[in-house]
Amino acid sequence: MATIIDGKLVSAAVKKSVADEVNVLKEKGITPGLAVIIVGDDPASRVYVNNKKKACAEVGFYSEEYALPADTTMQELLEVIDVLNKRVDINGILCQLPLPKHLDEKAVIDYIDSKKDVDAFSPVNVGKIMIGDYDFLPCTPAGVMELLSYYNIEVEGKECVVIGRSNIVGKPMSMLLLHKNGTVTVCHSRTKNLKEVTSRADILVAAVGKAEFVTADMVKQGAVVIDVGMNRKDGKLCGDVKFDEVSEKASFITPVPGGVGPMTIGMLMKNTLKAAKLHNNIID
Numbered sequence: 001m002a003t004i005i006d007g008k009l010v011s012a013a014v015k016k017s018v019a020d021e022v023n024v025l026k027e028k029g030i031t032p033g034l035a036v037i038i039v040g041d042d043p044a045s046r047v048y049v050n051n052k053k054k055a056c057a058e059v060g061f062y063s064e065e066y067a068l069p070a071d072t073t074m075q076e077l078l079e080v081i082d083v084l085n086k087r088v089d090i091n092g093i094l095c096q097l098p099l100p101k102h103l104d105e106k107a108v109i110d111y112i113d114s115k116k117d118v119d120a121f122s123p124v125n126v127g128k129i130m131i132g133d134y135d136f137l138p139c140t141p142a143g144v145m146e147l148l149s150y151y152n153i154e155v156e157g158k159e160c161v162v163i164g165r166s167n168i169v170g171k172p173m174s175m176l177l178l179h180k181n182g183t184v185t186v187c188h189s190r191t192k193n194l195k196e197v198t199s200r201a202d203i204l205v206a207a208v209g210k211a212e213f214v215t216a217d218m219v220k221q222g223a224v225v226i227d228v229g230m231n232r233k234d235g236k237l238c239g240d241v242k243f244d245e246v247s248e249k250a251s252f253i254t255p256v257p258g259g260v261g262p263m264t265i266g267m268l269m270k271n272t273l274k275a276a277k278l279h280n281n282i283i284d
């Protein structure tokens with residue numbers, strides 16, 4: 001039976017260290033500020049935004065929410081971002097995705113000042129991640145790296161397989177593993193003989209978005225299995241990995257919920273703290 005990687009525990013540790021640093025900053029008159037924009041009334045987005053606001057309060061950040069109606073125009077949204085880009089008390093700006101269809105997500109992300117882009121989605125920050133010289137961590141993949149580090153799981157020299165190549169998870173995940181000297185293979189919907197590839201993995205990351213997609217026969221004995229998926233099955237939250245059978249074969253495994261999920265917000269807090277330090281010329 002695998003060791004269960006406890007994302008709640010590690011996320012709490014990340015938030016605690018952010019909160020400790022915030023206390024020090026406050027003594028210098030600096031309070032990190034995060035602005036969160038939500039457009040429309042998607043229930044899942046509402047939950048994510050509420051959780052982010054809650055985490056801000058927990059670590060001692062100042063936070064503001066801009067809840068805009070679903071019919072907000074591109075110009076109206078960019079005007080809100082423009083004001084936030086210029087405000088010195090706001091260090092991080094986050095626009096909750098997905099946006100309503102009539103809005104151009106890429107243009108919106110690009111409009112956020114890259115020094116306040118704490119989601120690290122803008123082309124500038126994505127490019128920096130690519131060359132390994134970055135200020136902001138891509139939150140979900142960085143959360144995975146934090147879990148590996150917390151559990152002393154070495155990446156160097158390991159066969160790492162990432163299933164999924166999205167811009168927010170799969171691609172940056174593969175980069176972070178590569179920066180840690182893993183030998184990385186990225187799989188996607190056109191990958192042939194997927195089972196053969198995943199069975200080679202010492203570290204297998206599933207970011208597919210399909211409930212219980214990864215079964216025991218796709219996993220090497222003793223592999224570390226990281227489940228990024230967040231899916232609904234019979235009304236219940238479940239991951240991309242068939243937990244019951246894969247946990248019998250893996251050495252470490254993340255559960256869903258309680259694995260990668262809680263880490264994403266922790267890393268967002270870390271990025272916002274970093275932004276506040278950069279804006280105030282505080283070098284680590």
Ligand code: NAP
Nearest residue numbers: 140164165166169188189207208209228229230260261264
């Ligand atoms: P996405 O944009 O839909 O990407 C899914 C990826 O899986 C694509 O690259 C796709 O390949 C690949 N794929 C689909 N079917 C496949 C198959 N049969 N075999 C191999 N690869 C296949 O999803 P995402 O945004 O990366 O998110 C992935 C999952 O992570 C979702 O469940 C999402 O909810 C979850 N998530 C969790 C967090 C968190 O905080 N825990 C954060 C973000 C996302 P193609 O590129 O060829 O289409």
